[in-house]
Amino acid sequence: MNLPAAIEAFTNALDSSAASYLDACVHCGQCAQACHFYEATGDTRYVPAYKMQLLDRVYKRTKSPIAGMLRMLGIAPAPVTEADLEEWNDLIYDSCTLCGRCTIVCPMAIDIAGMVRKSREAMVAAGMVPDSMMGAAKRALEIGSPLGIKPETLRKIVAEQAEEVGIPIELDKVGADYLVILSAMEVLNFYETIGALARIFKQAGISWTISSKAYEATNIGIQMGDKAIAATLVGRVVEAAEELGVKYVISPECGHAYSALNWEGPNLVGRAYDFKVIHILELLDQLQQEGRIRTKGMDSRRLTFHDPCQIVRRGGIEAEPRRIMNQVADNFVEMSPAGAANICCGGGGGVSSNSRAEDLRITAFAAKKEQLDDVKPDALVTACGNCRNVIEEAMDVYEMEMPVLGMTELLATYLDD
């Protein structure tokens, strides 16, 4: 364990915004009720504000305007130790999905998820990233996908989907307008999405392709708090998109991939892109608004929509999925709360890649289950492959029988082609 490097990373993370947050927190504890980990367990260690304490201690010892005075008077907090890093490691990685729901309820609007992200950077510096996340990072860097999906596997799956829907899908097509990237979970578990996209894009008259060099949208670097890895993974997509000369890169049904590529990516690679990033929900909604997607019939089941946190609460896409839902479902019911205040599935922010957090993740799903029990839908729709997988796994454990659908596939089901 590299304690000095961790302290340095904590210190470097203390910018003006972090200082404002730490100096504004009044320890009111309202964030507790926003956290599904605290709500499901009642363990006060999981209270979001508590997760900021290592950063707070380093701040009060080093960067706070009164740090010198506190040290001189002997009332500065104790230095962070190796034992502290050990104790906070599971709080930082296992019990926070970076969902940001705590910010909504905070009277000071503190971005606690952002502070946990900064704390993860210190854990990276200390060499304390959970093993399973390190494994995913290694596969992402060496093979191209955190789940180890090789280019030849992708080609096979894409070819199968092309045959299934009877529409050719050309990989590495130079001059296409749109580049589709996919989350690993979509490629392995929900590959019907690829065929659905082919059908929708054919009807809408969209020229698109998939890169065999950069097909993976998942960014494990963002999740583990390693900016270098995050920049490498974003850089691959940027390079491929610019080589192919596309006008748009479509961020897929994946929560953090959108944050990684659209909001953080340009800052990670240090420049604006030569292309635009558009989320698949934005694109589908836009195509609908323009009348380029014709649907036939409506799903009459009682459907509800699970908002992926990074797409709505931290990504700003809230109205689009609802317009799409209303186009194809005539019995769409919202959970409460929904939209920006929606409750996380429990597996975001790398928690689903962190095998040691599995039991806790399943426990935390109780908060989502409660929402679903209230609404009693026939099926759940979402727009994130990871949410979908996490919810399906948790539903198995809780013995809930409910189909979990992807938004793109749902729309394609009612496509009038």
Add this chain to the structure above:
Amino acid sequence: MFVEFVEGPLWYFSAAVFVLGVLWRVVGIIRLKRRAKDLSVPRASATVGALKAQVLHFVPHGGFSFRTVYHLVAGYSFHIGLFVLLLWGAPHIAFFETHILGFSWDALPRWGFVVAAQFAFAGLMLLWVRRISDPVMIKLSDKDDHVSAWLTFTVMLTGCLALQESVEALRILHMLSVEIWLLYFPFSRLMHAVTFAFSRGHTGALFGRRGIVP
């Protein structure tokens, strides 16, 4: 002698420490490294987001229940009561006119002062009882939280004791407690009265440009 000290040098010293201390903290926070220029393409205005967050977080949103309602009622009861006492209490207005501003405004009637004080006391006590009884707040709280609450309570209590303005010692006791409070403020969590705006502003700006203010 002690009375003159409290009304003279100690008042000026504590007021100076308060003003300079708050400025020191604020400038210190602003001078820290800022977020690098955001190179992502904004969906909406960061400035509008920062302003929206200032207003939005005065009122809880998102469908939260007990904790929020408790803190909302107790918090607003305390803060509104305190500010009404501070700004519309007749002795305070007289003090502001004589020592600081040189002008005055209409004061609350006595019954209004008493009602405001009751709200302020009730709110502060509810918040403190919660701090020592709720496992979440116990886990989060440190000495500073308790000292801040007790100092504020002392200021309010001595203020009420001095309300009649008939016993000089009580008035001086109130002024002394205010001065201790002013000396403590810049070095404590009482600074949230200033830093809340920075915190809301940073989050509002960051997410405002993404088209949402959480």
